[in-house]
Amino acid sequence: MHDLVIRNGSIVDGTGAAARSGDVGITDGRIRELGTVTEAGRQEIDADGRVVAPGFVDVHTHLDVQGFWDTSLSPSPLHGVTTAFAGNCGFTVAPLDEQAGDYLMRMLSRVEGMPLESLQSGASWDWRTTSEFFDRLDGTLAINTGYMVGHSAIRRVVLGEEATERAATPAEIERMADLLRAGLRAGGLGFSSTWSQSHHDAAGRPVPSRAAAPEELYALARVAGEFEGTSLEFLPILPPAGGGFDPDTAELMIAMSVAARRPLNWNILSVTAKTFEDAQARLAVGDLARARGGKVVALTMPDTPPARFSFRAGFVLDMVPGLHDYFFLPVEERLAILRDPARRAQLRIAAEKPSPYSHLVNWRSRHLVETFSPRNAGLAGRLVGDIADERGGDPFEVLMDIIVEDELKTTFSNPPGTVRPEDWEARAKVWRDPRAVIGASDAGAHLDMLEFFAYSTMLLEQGVREQGVIGLEEAVRLITQVPAELYGLRDRGVLATDAIADVVVFDPATIARTPIETRFDLPGGAGRLYGEAVGVGHVLVAGTEIARDGAFTGARPGRVIRSGRDTATAPLI
Template identity: 25%
Template sequence: MKTILIKNGTVYDGLGGEPYRADLLLRDGRIAAIGSCEAEADLVIDAAGKVVCPGFVDIHRHCDAKPFNNPDFGRVELAQGITTTVVGNCGISMTPRPCGNAEAREMYDFDEAVMGPIRTDGPVTYREYLEALDKTPLPINFASMIGTGAVKITVKGFSDKPYTQAELDQARAIIEDAMAAGAPGVSLGIMYLPECYSSTDEFAYILEPVGRWGGVITTHIRGEGDSMVESVREVIEIARKAGCALEISHFKSCGVDHWRKDIHTAIALIEEARKAGQDVTCDFYPYEGGSTALTTMLPPVFVAGDMTRALQELGTPEGVERFRRQSRVLYDDWDNFCVTLGWERIIISGVTLPEHRPMLGMTVPEAAEKFGFEDSEALAAHLMHTENGKTAIINMSMCQDDIDTVARLPYAVIISDAIYADTDTPHPRMYGAFPKVIREYVRERGLFTLQEAIRRMTSLPAARMKIRGRGSLAVGNFADVLVFDPAVFRDHATFTDPAQLATGLAYCIVNGEIAVDHDRRTEVMAGRNLRVDKM
């Protein structure tokens, strides 16, 4: 392992402190000294005129399966300065999974629009997943949660029936074991099937171990449109009953009618909980569009606890008509983006069949008209049926004013929420979220100082997940370090041309090894599989 001396840089410590001129000495994968350093080194980097800061910590990506099935994994992440990530978000994780091959295939087919293709001969339990990561070369550091969606599918499939007491105890035991094994927390995806059928009390019961182990729950709330405020109230209540910290994932208000209004009401709920002593925070990504699976547009009443049957029914005229009828009404317990957002704001971003590739980048109404479908519902039904639910979408659901309102909250972490569907047209946040913040939110719009933006991408997320020794520049910490000129380091990914790498990163160092050298990825695989000591 090399000794690296970084000279003459402007140090941003990751904690939000004022920048200062200093050298950094990196030795044996750690920061050995900060100050005026005159030491022998294998490599000397002249960082004059450049920022030296901690590697970025992205606590919300969906690359759970990529270390196992994509030899190019790390290129996109390292180019934008990500040295540590947390996976298993939104209730969606590779493990636990059902033991049966057919049941596992059903779960992974449902997850594919988020995590990409997954084979069913891999790990079954969370501990097996960690062991598999231990044996796999990693380009960046990995911390892994489990999702309550995966837990529920493992325990009772996609059923719309309540947990039995025995099933509640089984789910709780799975979560207990994951926390004991080193999970930083547990994620919820209450908007998604089959979690949308679960009650507040069910969640609170199975999540009790998270509080006892000092972990955090991160949650995709039940609704981000009509029911957003009530959904925030619900997750605050879940966390209170479970006795654990709460991170509200990709906190936003969706739907034109809700813009510039509901976000303020929801923030008031968070502030009230914080004043009462609850540990409640949130995160956001710096884009006006979200990304998810097309199946999120399926009303739960249509699925009725059986996703396989629902996808088959969408291939029949009767099923298309039932979907059309049920997708045009509002529900008290489910946000219907077909109505509140509208199909014209839904962009097709990922498909699995070659014949559907010409639809990529089109809105659903545009593709329906061009390819001869009766209406948007008919096309959506066709895609979900023929692709077995694996179609990915981008929903243009937010306004910049609301994003900025969340961004100004001192406890709001910056994330990417990168989706890993197998597509050439992903959401641009996969390629550019972090340098976009520096380019747009710091340099162009002045929403943050550079030190504050860096804090929200380093020490703040690391502390939230109790990832110790990373996220700040201090003697003894792990040597995850970036060197860049903030006037040069930038994103290029857009909604119309998303698969564009960030550029301008002089050096990205992971555990004391150079992973990027002037925009060129090296062959180093220096990442580590992290187990979190929460107590």
């Protein structure tokens, strides 16, 4: 007798093969039969009219700390995610020393939009090694999680307060290499880093990895190449619209991949019909890497809903030169500035000086997404300019009044645009491109800014059903087998005999995202954007049902994915 049999489903196995009717028999956490299963199951699921697919693999998250206070890692599993990779952008929370923990949690609160009060009260921060960190989480979570070893963390431990200020010496690079080796030996999935111009720590300084010279990155990339089943992840300096990467940035990514003999993925590549040629120019770094024996791929998303900005988080807005210092002040000081007419006026003058980011401070065009004070009720969904006209006021002053009333919690976005059929067609071309992979959700980060945690549902709801730019089988392959192969994930990413039974059962006719809302359910009472899915009936990890019809079952079968044991070295072709 099988532990579980899923019957009468439309099996979409993740390889891109045509769907076929059949059953799935699961015993001891693995798929033992596919097709017609005559043996009974202790538990049975009738999947008639629904798709049975591999669990979705999310390769870019920041779920490193959330597992200490939310072992479900919600809401990602409700959207069918059964494996998530964290520790990206160099922002890991191990290794630590006596001072690094406080620095890193403050850095994460700034650069990844995680509320500091949640980081401080939701985790103990008393581990030291990467191995200890993995052991704390292993066997406690609903889904499988794998973690990179992050550059900023190891740089802070080795260089201390100077980590953000200077290049490392050869001896310091070797000490970082030793910490990286220890993390990879414990099962870290590889090496992650960033040079992104948007990444600053809590004091407004570039994060530690941005002070690294190319030689340091090459040396650490080579260390990743010493271990089976590892990979590289890097955020480059993104070029302006109108072309590909500058030669130095392209060379950096290519040389890192060649030095490690491992794939390197970067993000994020946003695509519309208007930006398609720019996207192709950026993807060209993959061709240059292939010619030299490396592999460089972009991470992209099915859709890019407008990011939410706020004067509380300040992320992205701090790239406006005149606002940069403001967003590194304490919240109460920021509120005091906005309440003082003279200081508010000075801030406006500084913010509106011409810069490449002037579009972010076109106050009239800001679209209010969510407000919180009863006095701001009814303003969400409206343009600031329209509200200002209605009140007979100045758009900047009206927006600041709203923000003050909400104690900086107000979220707003760029003007909502109309996505055209040609935009979806352009995106689908990039999804299929072997130089790109779907997966840049940032789940666990930018908690008041992004809703990309629902990327799998976006793809199946919009790309497949509503827009029809990609078939169901191909779409499933792009969020299962393709990301699994990028990281060399063993026995996951496809439905096959003896594969681990990470499975999602969904209704292709109804799968959809629910409206996004802010929930104040984090430690310390902090808020986050939250959205569920409809049409996702069952989510299984290693044959154990972790979610059913949008609700968690309470089961926690997830394991920490460890390089070498759970991953093989991915090919560079």
